[in-house]
Amino acid sequence: MTDNELLLAMSDLIDKKMTEQLQPLKQDVRDMKQDIQELKQESRDMKQDIQELKQESRDMKQDIQNIKQDIRKINLRIENEINPNINLILENYVPASKRYEDASDKIEAMQADIDLLKIVVTEHSGKLQAIS
Template sequence: MTLTNEDLLAISQLLDVKLDAKLKPMENDIKSIKDEQTRIKDEQTRIKDEQTRIKDEQTRISLIIENDILHEINILVENYVPAAKRYQDATSQIEAMQADMDIMKKVISDHSEKLKKIS
């Protein structure tokens, strides 16, 4: 049996239809993969941009801490420590003065009573 050109053309067209039917899902899958790859690349770019922004913000915050906050804390410490030392040293003097005042109140009260009796 010999195949004519028409038979071969019909077979060729049939094979083309079947091949297209098999290739179409693969083409769709490849397109989906490419779309997903593009989406992933876009997301990676967005993440890198966000990381850069976060690093810049971290640098800015670090500079604020170093230049402003630590400087202000050092000033507070320079003033607080000597004042605290003075207050600590003055505590015993204050207690002694309180004791002296209590004695003076008693003496004055006592003298007031004596003066009332005299007058």
């Protein structure tokens, strides 16, 4: 075998060994590229999710502002309309209840007087019929 043939055989052997050793590296690079593509897709998905969350957050903030405005309106209505009306009712109810309480005692006394009058009238009616 000549030196050229020997060099050629060595070169082929080196190429073969290098190819064998590079194959796993090439596969690793392909796997890494695939992983990077998947990560990019996940990143895009996450960005979309974040955008949706931001929009939902803005919507919720607006809803909270609307609720706060509604609560202010309700509080103002309670303060300006309902509380004065309740106070007016109480101002009229308390004196009326005192009058009814006072009248209740008088009504009980009158009932007792009427019951007594009925008894007396019945007795007198019986006496008058006996006389006549």
